[in-house]
Amino acid sequence: MNAPIGVIDSGVGGLTVVKEMLHYLPNEEIYYIGDTARCPYGPRTPQEVVKFTWQMADKLVEMGIKMLVIACNTATCVALESLQKHSKIPVIGVINAGAQAAIKATETHDIAVIATAGTVKSAAYENAIASLYSSSNITSLACPPLVPLVESGEYMGDFAFDLVKTSLQPLKKARFDTLILGCTHYPIIKDLIQKAVGEQVHIVSSATETAKQTLEILKFQGIERTAKESPHHKFFATGSLPIFKEIATNWLPLEQVDAARVTLK
Numbered sequence: 483m484n485a486p487i488g489v490i491d492s493g494v495g496g497l498t499v500v501k502e503m504l505h506y507l508p509n510e511e512i513y514y515i516g517d518t519a520r521c522p523y524g525p526r527t528p529q530e531v532v533k534f535t536w537q538m539a540d541k542l543v544e545m546g547i548k549m550l551v552i553a554c555n556t557a558t559c560v561a562l563e564s565l566q567k568h569s570k571i572p573v574i575g576v577i578n579a580g581a582q583a584a585i586k587a588t589e590t591h592d593i594a595v596i597a598t599a600g601t602v603k604s605a606a607y608e609n610a611i612a613s614l615y616s617s618s619n620i621t622s623l624a625c626p627p628l629v630p631l632v633e634s635g636e637y638m639g640d641f642a643f644d645l646v647k648t649s650l651q652p653l654k655k656a657r658f659d660t661l662i663l664g665c666t667h668y669p670i671i672k673d674l675i676q677k678a679v680g681e682q683v684h685i686v687s688s689a690t691e692t693a694k695q696t697l698e699i700l701k702f703q704g705i706e707r708t709a710k711e712s713p714h715h716k717f718f719a720t721g722s723l724p725i726f727k728e729i730a731t732n733w734l735p736l737e738q739v740d741a742a743r744v745t746l747k
């Protein structure tokens with residue numbers, strides 16, 4: 483089936499999942515929406531996040547996608563269930579994938595999760611990890627400044643590292659051998675996070691597991707793309723395009739990023 487796969491996020495974060503999808507599903511075509519005009523979702527109410535997530539999903543369904551990946555932890559926490567229940571296409575989120583990645587990596591079962599305020603409040607990671615290994619010791623921390631840092635595109639210098647270090651300060655006293663990047667924006671600043679927590683910590687995210695799960699579902703449903711011509715990926719943002727396009731071009735192994743504005747309602 484040659485229809486594209488839809489991927490959504492509040493902004494550029496879902497591109498970290500797209501990168502792994504390009505690697506594990508090189509023949510698939512991807513349509514991406516980043517709701518950059520209304521990012522961050524982290525501090526918003528669950529009702530707002532559900533509404534915005536449905537708007538992105540509806541827009542991509544209109545464009546003819548065959549499957550949807552909610553590449554946003556905050557949206558997965560509150561909207562995955564209703565989207566799975568009411569959509570005609572397969573829908574997956576990123577929380578279970580992140581929990582699985584952590585369980586594979588940890589040796590001590592002491593796991594820390596950094597995420598948005600919405601994700602931490604939902605306790606979705608605690609529940610997902612407990613369902614895989616019930617006696618894990620989990621520490622969760624919300625890091626509100628990190629998503630705006632990534633969206634600004636200014637995440638290279640000393641200022642960025644200081645902000646990361648300060649945000650992660652509360653983890654200093656926690657015991658963990660594995661840290662889950664529970665927000666899809668964070669892999670973009672993984673090096674800064676690794677430097678702040680130390681080289682001994684395993685850092686995991688949901689991106690690879692999500693890409694593998696997507697592949698499994700396509701195979702299981704018999705809806706893999708069979709077309710011989712190269713896929714033409716399309717990227718849409720609700721806000722201004724220059725920074726979005728710059729981050730996408732730096733992050734993704736694509737010669738060209740075809741990006742356009744989109745309006746959601």
Ligand code: DGL
Pocket residue numbers: 491492493495496521522523524525553554555556557598601629664665666667
């Ligand atoms: N990238 C998203 C996540 O994984 C959302 C970040 C936000 O908009 O606050 O949670």
